[in-house]
Amino acid sequence: AAKNTSEDVRGAGDELHQRSGGDSPPLTTAHGVPVEDDQNSLRAGDRGPTLLEDAHFREKIFHFDHERIPERVVHARGYGAHGVFEAYESLADITRASVFAQAGKKTEVFVRFSTVAGNLGSFDLARDVRGFATKFYTDEGNWDLVGNNIPVFFIQDALKFPDLVHSVKEEPDRGFPQAQSAHDTFWDFASLMPESTHMTLWQMSDRAIPRSFRTMQGFGVHTFRFVTAEGKSSFVKFHWTPLQGMQSVVWDEAVKINGADPDFHRRDLYDAIESGDFPQWELGVQVFDDDFADSFDFDVLDATKIIPEEVLPVRPIGRMTLDRTVTNVFAETEQVAFMTQNVPPGIDFSDDPLLQGRNFSYLDTQLKRLGSTNFSQLPVNAPRCPVAHFQRDGHMQTSLQPGRATYEPNSFSGAERGPREAGAEGHVPVPERVEGTTRRIRSESFADHYSQARQFWVSQTPVEQDHIVAAYVFELGKCEVEAIRSRMVANLRNVDEELAGRVAKGLALDLPEASPAAVETRTDLDPSPALSILANA
Numbered sequence: 001a002a003k004n005t006s007e008d009v010r011g012a013g014d015e016l017h018q019r020s021g022g023d024s025p026p027l028t029t030a031h032g033v034p035v036e037d038d039q040n041s042l043r044a045g046d047r048g049p050t051l052l053e054d055a056h057f058r059e060k061i062f063h064f065d066h067e068r069i070p071e072r073v074v075h076a077r078g079y080g081a082h083g084v085f086e087a088y089e090s091l092a093d094i095t096r097a098s099v100f101a102q103a104g105k106k107t108e109v110f111v112r113f114s115t116v117a118g119n120l121g122s123f124d125l126a127r128d129v130r131g132f133a134t135k136f137y138t139d140e141g142n143w144d145l146v147g148n149n150i151p152v153f154f155i156q157d158a159l160k161f162p163d164l165v166h167s168v169k170e171e172p173d174r175g176f177p178q179a180q181s182a183h184d185t186f187w188d189f190a191s192l193m194p195e196s197t198h199m200t201l202w203q204m205s206d207r208a209i210p211r212s213f214r215t216m217q218g219f220g221v222h223t224f225r226f227v228t229a230e231g232k233s234s235f236v237k238f239h240w241t242p243l244q245g246m247q248s249v250v251w252d253e254a255v256k257i258n259g260a261d262p263d264f265h266r267r268d269l270y271d272a273i274e275s276g277d278f279p280q281w282e283l284g285v286q287v288f289d290d291d292f293a294d295s296f297d298f299d300v301l302d303a304t305k306i307i308p309e310e311v312l313p314v315r316p317i318g319r320m321t322l323d324r325t326v327t328n329v330f331a332e333t334e335q336v337a338f339m340t341q342n343v344p345p346g347i348d349f350s351d352d353p354l355l356q357g358r359n360f361s362y363l364d365t366q367l368k369r370l371g372s373t374n375f376s377q378l379p380v381n382a383p384r385c386p387v388a389h390f391q392r393d394g395h396m397q398t399s400l401q402p403g404r405a406t407y408e409p410n411s412f413s414g415a416e417r418g419p420r421e422a423g424a425e426g427h428v429p430v431p432e433r434v435e436g437t438t439r440r441i442r443s444e445s446f447a448d449h450y451s452q453a454r455q456f457w458v459s460q461t462p463v464e465q466d467h468i469v470a471a472y473v474f475e476l477g478k479c480e481v482e483a484i485r486s487r488m489v490a491n492l493r494n495v496d497e498e499l500a501g502r503v504a505k506g507l508a509l510d511l512p513e514a515s516p517a518a519v520e521t522r523t524d525l526d527p528s529p530a531l532s533i534l535a536n537a
């Protein structure tokens with residue numbers, strides 16, 4: 001690269017020019033025309049006005065003026081890396097997905113980790129959920145597993161997602177706070193939405209302040225479907241386990257790290273990969289059939305519930321290694337477009353109403369954010385397998401797809417004819433049984449909001465329980481409205497009396513009546529050691 005040496009300097013003030021030559025190719029306009037002078041705009045006379053004729057000046061300023069695109073409406077702050085996924089064995093008996101076709105099969109991936117609530121320029125160690133989104137470039141199309149580091153979610157129905165996000169984003173009349181859990185509005189919403197109680201326990205636990213992206217788990221959250229070549233389907237839940245082990249920080253450390261280095265997590269991932277210490281995660285699945293789903297204590301379509309590993313063990317099926325940082329953060333990490341609806345043959349959706357809503361949302365948001373229907377042609381989004389369709393034109397079309405007829409049926413042949421549907425070789429939707437009349441009433445099988453929250457609480461070690469209590473006290477302590485604090489404690493009484501009592505004491509609140517619960521909390525669910533970080537450290 002050109003250095004600012006004394007030879008570059010031809011004079012004082014605006015006479016500084018670094019010329020092309022040696023390692024430095026000529027500076028050009030975006031259209032390739034070599035630029036004479038990048039220090040001075042073209043002016044009339046010595047001190048005269050700038051001339052419209054200066055195409056280089058106009059192009060440079062025009063491009064700069066358009067540099068920003070909208071940040072993601074959620075998960076704005078993230079960091080990505082490239083890698084490879086390697087299957088441990090053939091899963092042909094449970095899925096025809098080519099990524100799992102045989103032992104040792106390798107598939108390229110791109111992963112983006114993120115926080116949820118903060119804006120693009122917020123800090124890394126926020127108490128927040130972390131996104132864990134993986135794009136598998138499979139040879140039958142992209143598979144986007146767009147998950148989080150927490151296996152449950154705040155809400156059961158995607159219709160409530162805008163409300164949830166409005167409650168965690170900065171308040172519109174003041175523009176703060178950016179931290180998800182430091183809000184009157186967030187706790188107001190959470191306390192009025194008992195279904196979020198389970199997730200808030202995870203969020204108040206050490207899980208929400210991971211030491212590193214490299215030391216956190218990832219989850220697909222929803223129940224998905226695996227489908228074999230013969231069309232036999234089973235339910236599946238996806239788990240990523242870090243081979244570095246699980247680690248979090250304590251809140252005091254998080255606060256200091258945020259002050260000293262708001263880029264701590266991105267720097268950590270970058271440094272690890274650049275130094276050859278490639279992080280790895282094992283992908284595991286819980287696979288089950290309709291009989292298991294019917295016999296399970298909770299609805300497998302309810303994203304506020306887990307299937308405990310002690311009830312249904314996680315089967316390891318492959319390993320992901322992140323081994324390459326991006327070349328350009330904007331072009332790759334920012335322009336990557338994850339969409340839950342990207343599933344290849346062999347993987348399908350369940351009827352989880354949160355997943356169904358997401359499948360609508362992501363296409364819409366990518367168009368808004370990336371601005372062109374052709375965003376799938378960006379290198380980070382482009383499949384690594386052949387792409388052939390009759391979509392054409394649109395803003396920023398770069399594909400030189402051959403062919404004359406861009407419709408079918410057509411009667412042309414050869415290169416003019418174009419592709420044809422794949423039939424049973426294509427992605428065949430699982431034939432789900434559908435019955436009943438249309439309605440807006442939530443299924444009663446979604447009604448128990450507290451039993452698994454309690455199970456999470458009793459699965460934590462005493463020190464982890466202390467952290468949870470401290471987090472509720474600290475975060476709820478920031479609520480200005482006492483009724484909100486009190487309502488949250490009233491919910492916690494349905495989870496565990498000791499937890500509620502300790503939080504109330506920490507907040508110097510009189511213990512409120514327990515909030516009404518549709519279903520009595522079950523106390524017979526065994527602790528699940530897999531839910532504790534310390535038990536797995």
Ligand code: HEM
Nearest residue numbers: 072075112131132133146147148153158161221357361365
């Ligand atoms: C972004 C996960 C629920 C809408 C993301 C990202 C992740 C994620 C990881 C960031 C992707 C990236 O790094 O580029 C989840 C999980 C959910 C969930 C695990 C529940 C289980 C929802 C719901 C909706 C939604 C219910 C809407 C109905 C969005 C939108 C973005 C996003 C609009 C921004 C996408 C972009 O601009 O690239 N989500 N999400 N999410 N999510 Fe979700």
